[in-house]
Amino acid sequence: MLNTTTIKKDFPIFRNQQDFVYLDSAAMSLKPRSVIDAVEAYYEQYSANVFRGIYKISEKATKIYEQTREKVAVFINAKSEKEVIFLRNSTEAINLVAYTWGRTHIDKKSEIVTTILEHHSNFVPWQQLIIENGAVLKIINIDESGKLILDQVGQIITKKTKLLAITYVSNALGTINPLREIIKEVKRKNSDIIVLVDGAQAVPHIKVDVQDLGCDFFVFSGQKMLGPTGAGVLWGREELLEEMSPFLFGGEMIKEVYLDRTVFADLPHKFEAGTPHIAGVIGLGAAIDYLTQIGMDQIRLHEKKLYSYAQEKLRKLDTVVLYGPNSQEERSGVILFTMKSAVHPHDVAQILDELNICVRSGHHCTMPLHERLDLSSTIRASLYLYNTMDDIDKLVKGLQRVDEVL
Amino acid sequence: MSIYQEIILDHFQQPRNAGNIKNPTKTTTVNNSLCGDKIKMDICIKGDKIIDIKFFGKGCVISQASASLLTEHAKGKTKQELKKMTKTDIINLLKIDLGPNRIKCALLPLEALHKLLIE
Ligand SMILES: Cc1ncc(COP(=O)(O)O)c(C=O)c1O
Numbered sequence: 001m002l003n004t005t006t007i008k009k010d011f012p013i014f015r016n017q018q019d020f021v022y023l024d025s026a027a028m029s030l031k032p033r034s035v036i037d038a039v040e041a042y043y044e045q046y047s048a049n050v051f052r053g054i055y056k057i058s059e060k061a062t063k064i065y066e067q068t069r070e071k072v073a074v075f076i077n078a079k080s081e082k083e084v085i086f087l088r089n090s091t092e093a094i095n096l097v098a099y100t101w102g103r104t105h106i107d108k109k110s111e112i113v114t115t116i117l118e119h120h121s122n123f124v125p126w127q128q129l130i131i132e133n134g135a136v137l138k139i140i141n142i143d144e145s146g147k148l149i150l151d152q153v154g155q156i157i158t159k160k161t162k163l164l165a166i167t168y169v170s171n172a173l174g175t176i177n178p179l180r181e182i183i184k185e186v187k188r189k190n191s192d193i194i195v196l197v198d199g200a201q202a203v204p205h206i207k208v209d210v211q212d213l214g215c216d217f218f219v220f221s222g223q224k225m226l227g228p229t230g231a232g233v234l235w236g237r238e239e240l241l242e243e244m245s246p247f248l249f250g251g252e253m254i255k256e257v258y259l260d261r262t263v264f265a266d267l268p269h270k271f272e273a274g275t276p277h278i279a280g281v282i283g284l285g286a287a288i289d290y291l292t293q294i295g296m297d298q299i300r301l302h303e304k305k306l307y308s309y310a311q312e313k314l315r316k317l318d319t320v321v322l323y324g325p326n327s328q329e330e331r332s333g334v335i336l337f338t339m340k341s342a343v344h345p346h347d348v349a350q351i352l353d354e355l356n357i358c359v360r361s362g363h364h365c366t367m368p369l370h371e372r373l374d375l376s377s378t379i380r381a382s383l384y385l386y387n388t389m390d391d392i393d394k395l396v397k398g399l400q401r402v403d404e405v406l
Numbered sequence: 407m408s409i410y411q412e413i414i415l416d417h418f419q420q421p422r423n424a425g426n427i428k429n430p431t432k433t434t435t436v437n438n439s440l441c442g443d444k445i446k447m448d449i450c451i452k453g454d455k456i457i458d459i460k461f462f463g464k465g466c467v468i469s470q471a472s473a474s475l476l477t478e479h480a481k482g483k484t485k486q487e488l489k490k491m492t493k494t495d496i497i498n499l500l501k502i503d504l505g506p507n508r509i510k511c512a513l514l515p516l517e518a519l520h521k522l523l524i525e
Contacts, residue, residue: 344443344465344466344467345441345466346443346465346466346467346468346511347466347467347468350409350410350466350508351408351410354408361441362440362441362442363439363440363441363442367439370442375442376441376442376444376464377441377442405408405410406410406415406418406467
C-alpha cells in the first residue's frame with residue numbers, strides 16, 4: 001500500500017477539513033501542494049500570455065506551457081507532443097471531435113457504435129450528431145456483472161461503422177474495458193473505423209499507452225488527476241488531426257490572416273484558439289510530475305487493495321447491494337451501491353455528509369446505464385491514492401448509521 | 407444540525423395526503439431526473455379554494471416530507487395564496503436549512519403544485 005500518511009500531508013485540504021473522508025475523486029480529485037504552488041507561481045511570478053510576448057516572463061510562460069505538452073505526451077506515450085491539444089476537459093475534447101471530424105466523416109449512411117457504459121459526455125455529442133444527420137447509433141450492452149458483452153462487438157461492427165466511441169473505465173460501475181482487444185477486433189472487422197477513447201477515469205488511475213491501445217483519439221480531464229479544473233487534453237493521431245479543420249477560429253490558431261483568407265497554425269495550435277488556461281495547464285504539468293513520482297502502478301495497486309477491503313467489509317455488512325465486476329483485475333476503485341433497505345441514495349449521501357464523508361448520489365451522468373440497470377439512482381464512493389482503510393471503515397460505520405436514522 | 411429532524415421523519419414515515427384523488431380537477435407529474443425523485447399530484451378545486459390535494463411519490467426523505475407538509479398546508483387555501491408561495495415558504499414549512507443541491511428535492515412538490523395552478 002502507499003504511504004498515505006505522507007501522501008495526506010501533501011494535500012492541504014486534509015489540514016483544512018477536520019475528520020474528512022473524501023470518496024468522490026471520480027468526480028473531482030483533491031489537489032496536492034505542488035499543483036497549487038505551480039498555479040500560484042504562474043500568477044505571482046510570470047503571469048504573461050503565451051506565444052505573443054518577446055519579454056522574459058512571456059517566454060517563461062510559453063516554455064512551461066509547452067513543457068507540459070511534452071510531459072503529457074510522455075505520460076500517455078504519444079508519438080509526438082504535436083498530438084496533444086489542451087482544452088477545458090474531456091467533454092470539450094469529445095465535442096471538438098464530434099464537430100470537426102464527426103461532421104465531415106459521418107453522414108446519413110454511417111453508423112456510430114458506442115456502449116451503454118458511457119458518461120453523458122461520450123454519448124450526447126454522438127446522439128445529437130445522428131439526430132442532426134440521420135446516421136445510426138448502435139450500443140454495445142453489458143452483461144449482469146457490468147462487463148461489455150464482447151460477443152456483440154463482432155456483430156455490431158459493419159462496413160458502415162465509422163466510429164467507435166468507448167470509455168476505458170466506467171465512471172459508475174468501475175468496469176475496465178479490455179480496450180486493446182476490443183480495438184484489435186474492431187479494426188480487424190473494419191480497418192477504417194476510428195476509435196475515440198474516453199480516458200477520463202483511466203488516466204488518473206492506471207498506466208495509459210495510447211499507441212499500445214491502438215486508438216485514434218483519446219480524451220481526459222486534468223481535474224480528475226490532481227490537476228486544476230478547466231484543463232484537459234485531446235490526443236489524436238497526427239495524420240487525423242492534420243486533416244481535420246479547426247474547431248474554433250480566432251487568435252493563437254493562425255499563421256497568417258488576410259482580408260479574404262487565413263492560413264491556420266500547425267498542430268497542435270490549430271486547435272487551441274484564444275488564450276488557453278495557462279495556469280491550469282501548468283498545474284496539470286505539476287500533477288503529472290506528482291503522479292509519476294508516486295508511480296501509476298503503485299497507485300493502481302493501492303486502489304485495488306482498498307477496493308478489495310471495501311468489498312469484503314461491505315459484503316459483511318450485508319445491508320448494501322454492490323454493482324459492477326467482482327474481480328479486481330476488471331474494475332477500478334469505484335464502489336457503486338444501493339441500500340437493501342431502499343433508503344434513497346440522496347439520504348444516504350446526506351447522512352454520510354453529517355459524518356464528513358463525501359460520496360455521490362444520483363445517476364453519475366450515466367442515465368442510460370441506470371435505466372439499463374433499472375435503477376433511478378445509486379450511491380458512489382470512489383477511491384484515489386490518498387484514501388485509506390480507515391476511510392472504508394468510516395464509510396461502513398456511516399452506512400450502519402444510515403439504517404439507524406431512517 | 408441534522409436535516410433529519412423529528413418533524414421531517416414523521417412526515418416521511420407517515421405522509422399526510424398520500425395517495426390518489428378519484429376525480430381530480432387536475433393532475434400532474436414532475437420529476438427531478440438528477441436523483442430520480444418523482445411526484446404525482448392530484449388536486450380538487452372548488453371555486454377558488456383547494457378542497458383536496460393528494461400526492462403519490464417516490465424519492466428521498468426531503469422530497470416526500472416536503473410533499474406531505476405542503477399538501478397539508480395547501481388544503482383549504484385559495485389559488486392566489488398558493489401561487490405566491492416561494493422557496494422561503496417551503497423552508498419555513500420544513501424548518502431546516504438546505505444547501506443549493508438538496509433544496510431542489512424540497513422544491514419538487516411546490517413545482518407540481520404551481521403546475522396545477524396554472525390555468
Ligand atoms: C468517464 C467520464 N467521461 C467524461 C467525463 C466528463 O469529464 P469533464 O466533466 O471533465 O468533461 C467524466 C467526468 O465526470 C467521466 O467520468
